[in-house]
Amino acid sequence: MASFIVSSVFLVLVSWHCLSLISVRVSAQTSPVFACDAATNPQVASFGFCNASLGTDARVADLVQRLTLQEKILFIVNGAGSVSRLGIPKYEWWSEALHGVSNVGPGTKFTGLVPGATSFPQVILTAASFNTSLFEAIGRVVSTEARAMYNVGLAGLTYWSPNINIFRDPRWGRGQETPGEDPLLSSKYGSSYVKGLQQADGDDPSRLKVAACCKHYTAYDLDNWKGVDRYHFNAVVTQQDMDDTFQPPFKSCVIDGNVASVMCSYNQVNGKPTCADPDLLSGVIRGQWKLNGYIVSDCDSVDVFYNNQHYTKTPEEAAAKAILAGLDLNCGSFLGQHTEAAVKAGLLNESAIDKAITNNFATLMRLGFFDGDPSKQPYGELGPKDVCTPEHQELAREAARQGIVLLKNKAGSLPLSPTTIKTLAVIGPNANVTKTMIGNYEGIPCKYTTPLQGLTTSVATTYVPGCTNVACGTAQVDDAKKAAASADATVLVMGIDQSLERESFDRVDLLLPGQQSLLITEVAKAAKGPVILVIMSGGGFDVSFAKNDDKVTSILWVGYPGEAGGAAIADVIFGYYNPSGRLPMTWYPQSYVDKVPMTNMNMRPDPSNGYPGRTYRFYTGETIYTFGDGLSYTTFSHKLAKAPTLVSIPLEGDHVCRSSECKSVEAIEQSCKNLAFDVHLRVQNRGSYGASHTVFLFSTPPMVHNSPRKHLLGFEKVSLSGKSETFVRFKVDVCKDLSVVDELGSRKVALGQHVLHVGSLKHSLTVGI
Template structure:
């Protein structure tokens, strides 16, 4: 008491509040918490939930001094004790389940784990938009439960929507694949699942998602070139029709709360310092309602590694002037105050950044006091690792698994006929490998050998010491002996995070180490059918297995999450009919010798022999195509409805064909076409000609007229739908085609155009030709 009498009264209050911010009886404190500031909503307008968000945010900003403001620009946002605001950590991850990778979330009692869904690349292989949204909802429920328990925040820097451009990229596993439409759709539906509230109020968020890493980021560490130094030289054509569309969809259709800029430069400028990319595209053209974050330490990298700027203060001015609102790292916290004081940066720019980030926090309810009295305040430990979420993780893994080979219908196995099973390979007992990167602590694990053991007696021999698989004849001998004595053999090979991960790009597409030889020797010795299971994020050159008859079936399982072993066993023993489709092209090994990872061009160059990239442009040989995937049944497709002619009107005389006779015009700018409501329907019947029910992904492609636009794709996915088709049954699938959106292509200048002439639709083995012509 004597000590308090010697202090200024205001300081006493600050010290008391600081103590309260540490928690009362171990409970975390929150902004606008009545335990800290009695009647907070009356005392401070920014705590008044009845006021519009912009009014609340502006009230909060005007109460902060410059020193307090700049400490709010970093991921570990500083506390403001005098206003009852505790520190907040923005960085949490939820790529495929709540993760403890970022410092904003940790697992402890009463929530020691969370549901670990399949890695994104496998989830994308389901081609199931409803599933993606359902997963997002499950993840956001577990995230809210952890927030209520004081174990996490509500801002999650997921999903990763970069294009999987090169098969060697270690982070390709985090992405939905190589196609911009597939990636865009995944982004939109997963973000909706994460963010949408039960009431659908756009001014409220369940959690805040973040689409990353903008843009043309798909190299981490290859051939002594790393992401911090890499300058991605990208054409405007490739930016506008390959790299940027998923981010645009995130903002315009998914209404994501945040976009993260990447480490790399694009055409000489670091993305986090590029006003055209940030203010121009994300904030301007696309209308982001939220904040733009840097990748972690990107601002520091710009100054200290890329040497793009000459002083820390100039760096702050460049990145914040370009549109950056939040810095993962300390750089803005350390240098923004000085930048303002020496006149490099206006304080109003700091206020703008805070407005964008505080607005998201307000929409989350972070300034509404104790979450127990908010929507979702009843969520807690009982809502994490639930049986329902586990079943969803099993379903996602099963639906994503891709059957690539099945000679003489070797699969599915019958438990009554396969009485013993040799389970071989470095990933046969995989646990951590199944969940990939940016994962948390799973609720449980079902390894492949454990899952298969549910159906039949198993003998497990690894064949390799680990996925690097140094040659070990004794382990190979044991594997071959087990295969020679079992009714069938399952060999689980592939990769893990030691082979492909963040900052670990591959140099080879072959199975690592001695894996291929181990597989061949085991298959030679096998008594029964041999199933090769590839567990990997990126594609592998398994040509030897594709053409080797002793290997009767091949399955790709990605990184299938906590329930991966159960999902695999359910597919192998026929409880689930596989329906996954490859979301990436699988290239032969010679691709890595012919194509440097640093060449960003999507289009081929016949003059140099450069083959291009992805199914849309690649002209070389391939092992498997984008969209490949078999089933235990047979599907056929028939086109019921599609147009023969689409008539296109021009909006104004000032158009692409001005001054040219209509029959001489071969292309129209989309902006000059009268596209309002220009739609047509495509109806496709899908027949299941077999005796097994299945879920089938119907992929609708188109090819534009040849020779009209330089660099136009050979084929382009324009729509897809996942449908249930019973044995012997038929389902009709309806697609609505937006002519100017779905059938246009981007020219060399980045202008979206619609070719006139003969277009080709593809669905399954069915092709249909129709014309687009100018009407009167």
């Protein structure tokens, strides 16, 4: 394809025109869905459940006792039915807000009144910022836009987000939706985003702005790989891996984030469908973690464990097993169709249904759904004017900037200077994309800024697609080489899109598709100036060819960077923003796929068969890049200012470890509780560029109980101007942070030498008794 010059003036006009179109309000305002509308049904004023001065429990109890069995069953499916005699309208529970208000679920739609919402980067890139305040700030914006849309009848109040599954395998098509491979990062992301979504203004802590949902519970991270799909997969997981890796993000979401909902997954775990497992649902989520909210199934997962997994002989048994296990709400129609028959067959008591709808109604009470006209409630003033505001769109750009990871920068090739770089060749199948940038579970963005548009605002560009799509069956090498040979610098925007990684579709290799690597290598050979490789993707790749090619001077990973992705990429490349993102997942060589079947759930290596383990915590093989990798345009140093060298755990006089040698002690014992110490670090920006910097505190515990090789204890994002320094303090809880999970799933404090890591700094700490 022939190259062509893109005019920055033209792009500015196009961008302004798109903004103008989006600002047009062409449809009449509609009304929100709510119960207890005294204006249309004065009788509701006499109902206890409509009395906002009563406590939630009393209101819910009043409502439940007024319903017939058939009416109760209307409220255990996502498309909840109406009971007009009680002033309760239909309500759609299913809305999505993974990284902005989405129209994927039936509960949300865009119209001329609200044609789009702010589309933030896909979660994997936001997680790369390692900035918990950013996670929460995005949640607040998303909930504001969700409430604004609810007030004009375009959205619901219950959002089935975030996805906090561990990104266990780089081939997983949904890894892009997650915060990465580390349990602590995933925990911090989940609880922070949930707080941003849910926390309401005012003095009532039980009130919800919108209701979030942490999903998919649990050990769910395979969609469709080599003929094995999520509807039939039995995840065989050790108790150690369960409690050490897969459960912590959900535990934090419930306990720290106080999430209003948890969604159970399609897969089985150790032979039981998660949505039919009373130990996982009633036992752990509601029993141990004390969920204040409802448990919902993934869509049609009750149908799946009956029809696909053949877990029960009859649909009535499936309905009964799900409800008795602790499921409150079915995304789908299965429980609506078979629950009454289950009751009549004696498989289920009506009281179990009462319990389920009590949890569902209590959530809607906390949202104000039963408080009458929303315009007279908190957030009633929000409307279309509060969606896609300049501040919200700027936050989307800032989130992308903070997440972008600089993986290679030979001899300071970046940032480019607009004063010396006058022409830029922009090449690649993702160079001028729009929808690709927002990933999946997306909505309609306020506007797009493509990478090409972003770069053209700084310098004149020549654009060559290089491939017709990301599959890149045949690369247009000659045109691309010609453009690179005549430009002062070259930016190659490569990677993949939803055609190659998505829900229901896992990758089978870790190579850039088709002739992408050929295109990159040939262009780099021909280029006159620096060559910047930009990879747009959710998962990682074996890019060792580019990492080792001196002609490829820089490599950036930009995830799926959201509606403002192109602007953020340009901000980083031209040095308007100093990159501070760090990889939230490991990038493996192609040989990984031959050694590690996706179906093997074990996190820990097995030397007997050459299985290398998974994630930076356990993986023993070679990597291309690893968790936490990322460069800056400046350099940082870390100096330890304060940390103990010995921590003693006081034990009772008759404790067994006083008379015999122990490798660990129970982390739940009284002697270990409230035992903590501080680690103080001096962090210095040694260069002239101002920058943000993530300080990671890792620990290598003693080798007991197949402990991790290394694990993250904490992280802190700091901002430093050039030639300045600051102090960072980590509080280390001995029970929580210096413990490991043993083979039976119990948390133990490892006795012996722990090594704390911060950058290249190492500090030994002995834990004794």
